Structure formats: structure tokens, C-alpha cells
Amino acid sequence: MSAQPVRYDAVTVTERVHWIGALDPTMRTFDVILKTPNGTTYNAYLVRGSEGVAVIDTVKAERADQFFARLEAVADYREIKVIVLNHLEPDHSGALPELMRRAPQAKLYISDAAQLMLKALLNNNDIDYIPVTTNDSVSLGDCTLRFLNTPYLHWPDTQCTYLVEEGVLFSGDVFGCHYCDEQLFNDRVGDFRFSFEYYYAHIMRPFKSYVLSALELIEPLPVRLIAPTHGPILRDHPQHYIQRYRELSTPRLHLEMDRDIKTMIIFYISSYGNTMHMAEAIRDGAAEVGGFRISLYDLEGGEVEPFIDLVEEADAILVGSPTINGDAVKPVWDLLSSFARINVKGKVAGAFGSYGWTGEAVRMIDDRLRGLKMRVPLGGLRIKLIPGADELKDCHLFGRDIGEFLMGKPRAREIDMSQL
Amino acid sequence: MAKAKLTFADIGVTVTVPAGTRIIEVSEKVGAGIVYGCRESDCGTCLTEVVSGMENLSEASIFERTTLAEKKAGPNMRLACQTLVLGDATIKPGY
Numbered sequence: 001m002s003a004q005p006v007r008y009d010a011v012t013v014t015e016r017v018h019w020i021g022a023l024d025p026t027m028r029t030f031d032v033i034l035k036t037p038n039g040t041t042y043n044a045y046l047v048r049g050s051e052g053v054a055v056i057d058t059v060k061a062e063r064a065d066q067f068f069a070r071l072e073a074v075a076d077y078r079e080i081k082v083i084v085l086n087h088l089e090p091d092h093s094g095a096l097p098e099l100m101r102r103a104p105q106a107k108l109y110i111s112d113a114a115q116l117m118l119k120a121l122l123n124n125n126d127i128d129y130i131p132v133t134t135n136d137s138v139s140l141g142d143c144t145l146r147f148l149n150t151p152y153l154h155w156p157d158t159q160c161t162y163l164v165e166e167g168v169l170f171s172g173d174v175f176g177c178h179y180c181d182e183q184l185f186n187d188r189v190g191d192f193r194f195s196f197e198y199y200y201a202h203i204m205r206p207f208k209s210y211v212l213s214a215l216e217l218i219e220p221l222p223v224r225l226i227a228p229t230h231g232p233i234l235r236d237h238p239q240h241y242i243q244r245y246r247e248l249s250t251p252r253l254h255l256e257m258d259r260d261i262k263t264m265i266i267f268y269i270s271s272y273g274n275t276m277h278m279a280e281a282i283r284d285g286a287a288e289v290g291g292f293r294i295s296l297y298d299l300e301g302g303e304v305e306p307f308i309d310l311v312e313e314a315d316a317i318l319v320g321s322p323t324i325n326g327d328a329v330k331p332v333w334d335l336l337s338s339f340a341r342i343n344v345k346g347k348v349a350g351a352f353g354s355y356g357w358t359g360e361a362v363r364m365i366d367d368r369l370r371g372l373k374m375r376v377p378l379g380g381l382r383i384k385l386i387p388g389a390d391e392l393k394d395c396h397l398f399g400r401d402i403g404e405f406l407m408g409k410p411r412a413r414e415i416d417m418s419q420l
Numbered sequence: 421m422a423k424a425k426l427t428f429a430d431i432g433v434t435v436t437v438p439a440g441t442r443i444i445e446v447s448e449k450v451g452a453g454i455v456y457g458c459r460e461s462d463c464g465t466c467l468t469e470v471v472s473g474m475e476n477l478s479e480a481s482i483f484e485r486t487t488l489a490e491k492k493a494g495p496n497m498r499l500a501c502q503t504l505v506l507g508d509a510t511i512k513p514g515y
Contacts, residue, residue: 413434
């Protein structure tokens with residue numbers, strides 16, 4: 001007996017909108033960095049207006065069969081007037097070349113920033129498209145798609161598209177999560193709260209300031225349903241998810257403690273107490289400048305996760321490590337490798353450490369800090385073995401100079417490049 | 421060797437450099453606010469405003485001009501990863 005062919009139906013979302021995406025329940029790791037314990041969905045949508053059809057986003061190439069089958073269940077390719085890609089990552093653009101081949105009359109709408117990516121992703125310079133930004137729109141006759149430029153959520157190209165007449169926000173990856181449930185709607189699926197928060201923490205968190213900018217565009221809209229590209233369609237209390245993004249993206253420190261007071265954190269780890277003594281002297285020097293809060297943390301006594309929360313809202317980060325076998329020690333790299341999950345660009349930073357004979361660690365940390373686009377005003381401070389009185393003064397001065405830099409009052413100085 | 425003074429206006433630091441030094445070779449080491457991404461003129465992260473001395477900087481290459489155009493950068497903007505300092509100039513982050 002031969003197996004019945006799998007049937008893929010489109011799902012009605014609103015009067016004008018159908019879900020034509022794909023389920024991927026076996027996916028376990030997404031983009032290397034995300035775990036997906038029950039898989040994900042690639043959500044694509046079809047909007048039917050009185051003068052044509054729009055397809056909003058596509059799916060991963062390997063799941064294109066589901067997408068095309070569902071599309072064909074509710075529309076003919078000749079009806080497609082508009083294709084919108086809110087985000088060009090391959091899990092949403094994978095079926096685009098084939099869709100454009102099947103619907104050659106359709107116009108492709110992408111964000112300004114997506115233009116170069118489109119060519120690089122599809123390896124095709126001959127694709128016609130219309131770049132759009134906030135308040136640009138396209139009519140489907142009795143309904144209108146309006147675009148919102150929402151960059152860096154989570155790529156430079158990302159945008160949202162709003163179906164004005166029905167209050168439907170096609171949000172791209174914003175408000176999405178990796179959660180696969182064929183019930184599709186947030187009032188029918190299982191408990192996906194963890195997936196929603198986890199997705200935000202790993203995808204949107206490094207771009208909090210861009211989230212807040214996007215919310216300025218989204219919050220005034222009378223959104224009645226959020227249609228993201230992954231996970232449940234949010235038709236029950238959609239405003240809850242908008243509000244949650246506002247909460248997650250708003251800096252906490254300045255809400256919970258004194259406003260406008262800067263924060264410096266000094267992390268260190270020490271084999272024999274030498275790097276610790278350096279850290280203490282640096283702290284004392286920085287404290288002499290005054291006007292900002294200083295915390296001193298021994299990495300040996302903590303865990304990365306809460307430290308990352310602190311780093312995210314700090315203004316200056318100093319990192320001290322001994323050199324062991326020509327390298328900084330693992331807890332330091334564990335901390336530094338986690339900085340990629342938050343935005344540290346532009347924070348003031350510095351490195352220091354005691355060493356026995358070669359002392360490579362400090363320069364390696366300096367390089368890492370600069371690589372993360374942090375501002376490293378002084379070359380790292382290295383001291384051989386036990387810091388003496390003069391060397392502790394150097395630490396004191398190092399802390400003071402970084403503190404003055406943090407407070408925006410560095411001493412004007414003229415130097416020769418050979419001194420750098 | 422000819423020398424030039426490159427001033428980073430955001431941090432009040434002036435560095436005497438050999439003429440022909442690329443801005444990127446200096447700015448990170450003094451902690452100036454210019455930050456870098458690709459370091460090869462493609463991303464535009466290191467957009468830099470030239471406060472004075474534009475005439476003392478190297479000509480922009482076609483690659484740099486393309487990225488500046490994509491970023492809709494004004495005529496006083498350069499990419500720090502590409503620009504050579506040939507004479508005195510004052511700069512600050514372009515963002």
C-alpha cells in the first residue's frame with residue numbers, strides 16, 4: 001500500500017490573510033547559537049486585496065514544498081502582484097528565487113539596506129526590486145500595505161509591514177520565537193513563554209536601542225494581530241508582546257538606581273593575589289576621580305550570566321588576568337566571548353594583569369576589547385610578578401586616567417605615534 | 421620623514437604621525453570614539469567627520485567612495501580604515 005501524499009493547507013488568519021508557511025519540528029539548533037527543543041516554523045503570509053495578492057516573506061529552501069503547496073491552495077501565481085521580504089536571512093528568502101520564477105510579474109519590495117544583501121544572498125545581480133522605507137506603501141485595491149523601517153532587528157535589512165485595514169503587523173523576526181506547534185495561534189498552542197523570552201535574549205538583546213526605536217513606530221499603531229516569521233501568530237492580546245519588548249529593552253539600572261550616574265566594573269582573576277592587588281589599586285585610582293559607581297568582581301567567585309547583565313548597562317569595563325601558558329585564563333575568555341550577546345560598542349574598556357615571564361594575556365584582552373568596538377584609551381597595564389609600591393602607583397594612575405576618560409574629561413595631550 | 425599632526429577632537433588627543441599613516445593605525449590605540457567593523461571599506465562603521473584638514477588627507481578610492489555614497493555621507497566624511505594622513509587634520513566620529 002502506498003503512503004498517502006501529505007497535504008499542506010493554508011490557514012486562515014483574518015478575512016484577507018492566510019498563513020502559507022512551513023513547519024520544521026525536527027530543527028534542534030538554529031543559527032549555531034540557538035537551541036530549538038521543539039523545532040520552529042517559517043511563517044509566510046498571503047494577503048488578498050481586491051486588485052491583487054501579496055506574498056509576505058517566504059521560507060527556508062528545504063521547506064519550500066510546504067510553502068508552494070499552501071500558496072497554491074489559496075491563490076494562482078498570476079494573481080501575485082506584490083512580494084515583500086521583511087528580512088533576507090535564508091530561512092525567509094530561501095524560496096524567493098523560485099517564487100519569482102513562478103510569478104515573474106510580481107514586484108519585490110525590500111528595505112533600503114536589503115539591496116546589497118539581496119544580490120549577495122541570491123548571487124544574482126539582475127533581480128528587480130523596489131526599495132521602501134517608513135510610510136511608503138503599496139495598494140492591493142481595497143487594502144494597503146505600509147512599511148516600517150526597523151533596522152537591526154536583527155539584521156541591517158529588517159523591516160515590518162502593516163496591513164492598515166486589518167491592523168495586522170507582519171513583524172519579521174520581531175516578536176517571533178522558535179516554537180513549532182501546528183495550532184499556530186497563541187491562544188491555541190502550548191506554553192511558549194520560554195521560547196519567546198529565549199529568542200529575545202539571543203536575537204534581539206544586542207540591539208535593544210534599535211528595538212526601542214522600532215517600538216516608537218509600532219506602539220502608536222492599532223495593532224490587532226502580530227504575524228511574525230517564527231512561532232505562534234499573536235492574535236490574543238498582541239499588545240502584551242509589544243509591551244514585553246518595551247520592558248525587556250528598557251535599561252533597568254537607571255530605573256532602579258540613581259539616574260545619570262555612570263558605572264565602572266573591574267573584573268579580575270588572580271593566581272597569587274598580584275592581579276587582585278592591581279585591581280584594587282586601579283579601583284582606588286578611579287575612585288579618586290569620583291562621580292561614578294565602581295564594582296570590583298573576582299571572576300573566580302561568580303558566573304558569566306549575571307556578569308553579562310551588569311556589563312550590558314555599565315559604562316566602563318576593566319578586565320584583569322594573569323598570563324598562564326602564554327594566554328589569558330579561561331574564565332576571562334568565557335566572560336569576553338559572552339560579550340557578543342549584548343551591545344558593548346563604545347563602552348570604555350581596559351586590561352591589566354600580573355605575569356611571570358611573557359605576559360601575553362593583557363595584549364590579547366586589549367585586542368579582544370577593541371575587536372568588540374569598545375574604546376580602549378590606554379594600552380593594557382602589565383606588571384611582572386608582585387607589584388611593588390611604584391608599580392601600584394602606576395595602577396592607581398591607570399585607574400585615574402580611565403576614570404577621567406569615562407567622565408569625559410581626559411587631559412588634552414600631545415603624543416608621538418612611537419609612544420603608542 | 422614628513423610628519424603630520426592628527427587631532428582626535430572627541431578626546432582631545434593630538435598624535436604626531438609619519439605622513440602616510442592610516443587613521444585606523446592610531447585611533448584605536450588612543451581610545452578615540454571611531455569604531456571599526458570590516459576594516460576594508462565595505463561596512464562604513466568607521467565613518468569619520470573631518471573637522472579640518474580634508475585637503476591633507478589621501479584621495480578616497482572608488483571602494484571608499486561607493487561605501488560613503490551608500491551611507492549617504494556628507495562631503496566632510498571619510499572612512500578611517502582607508503584614509504591616509506598626509507598633513508595636519510582634526511577628526512571625530514561620524515556617527
